[in-house]
Each structure stands twice: as structure tokens, then as C-alpha cells.
Amino acid sequence: MGKKDLIEEVRTARAAFLAAIEGLPPDAFVRPGVAGIWSVKDIMAHLVAWEAELVTALSRRLSPRHKDAPAMVNIEDIDEWNAEQYHLNARKPLEVIEPDFHGVHKHLILALEKLEDRVLDDPLRFEWMEGEPLAYLVLETAVWHEQEHAENILEWRAEHGL
Secondary structure (H helix, E strand, O other): OOHHHHHHHHHHHHHHHHHHHOOOOHHHHHOOOOEOOEOHHHHHHHHHHHHHHHHHHHHOOOOOOOOOOOHHHHOOOHHHHHHHHHHHHOOOOHHHHHHHHHHHHHHHHHHHHOOOHHHHHOOOOOHHHOOOOHHHHHHHHHHHHHHHHHHHHHHHHHHHOO
16 A cells, blocks of 8 residues: 555544544543543543554664664554553543644654655565564554544444443
């Protein structure tokens, strides 16, 4: 997938997520139970943590000679990492999480814009991608992940009449 299409996918997923939270009353953002014990605010913080890791990975000098995988690729227990991130962010108010949510997305788009199509498309370019192109990591982290949690929110809203 080329850079232009990938960026469009990332923007479309973000628009869908924003549509899923549009019109929520302020108190609904902190109600637990949207995804497990997480609230909408917690989901937003969760997405910030993953996208920040992705931005860090994409902002590195990516070259075929660079053998070290980004830290996010080496997370051994994703559930444990997610729990750690939850505990780091649980007490932060929405007023702190929301600007981070929008800010990391802007940085993600900027990082993607700097990459060449060949860096995103070549499944053999990065050994640590195990035969997948770098675009797959972006899709997994910033598109499919965001879509998954938008669906969680929409289901929760339907169940609670929000």
C-alpha cells in the first residue's frame, strides 16, 4: 500500500473513531465498562500509547541496515503492557488525554508523510517485520486498532442508549 493510500486509511479510521464519540456527554467519557473496565477516556489513552510507540518507530532512521526492531515490536506480553499503560494513565483527566490523542495523530501523519512508498511497501526491507511490509504495522496499530475500539464504543453506546 502506497503512502497516500495508507495516510487516507489512517485518517478514515480516526474520523470513524471521532464519529463514535461525537455527542457523548462529558461524564460518559469516564464511565467504565466500554471495553472491559476501560472508559472511553481510557481507550483514548490506550490508543495514544500505541500510536506514540508507532510514531517513535517511524521517526527512527529506517533503513535496511538497521537491524534492531522498534521497542513496540518486542513487547512480549501485550496484555501486560496494556495494563501498565492503563495504570499510568487512569488518573489523568480527559483534559490531558484529549490533546495527546489529537497531537500524537498529527505526529503520526507527519511521520508517514516523510516516508517513501518503497519503505512502506517492501516486505523484505525490515527483517523484524517477519515478511510483512512496514505499512502492515501502521495498519495494525493506527487503523485496525482504532476501528476495533470505535466498534467497542458504538456497541457500548447502543447498549446504554447514548
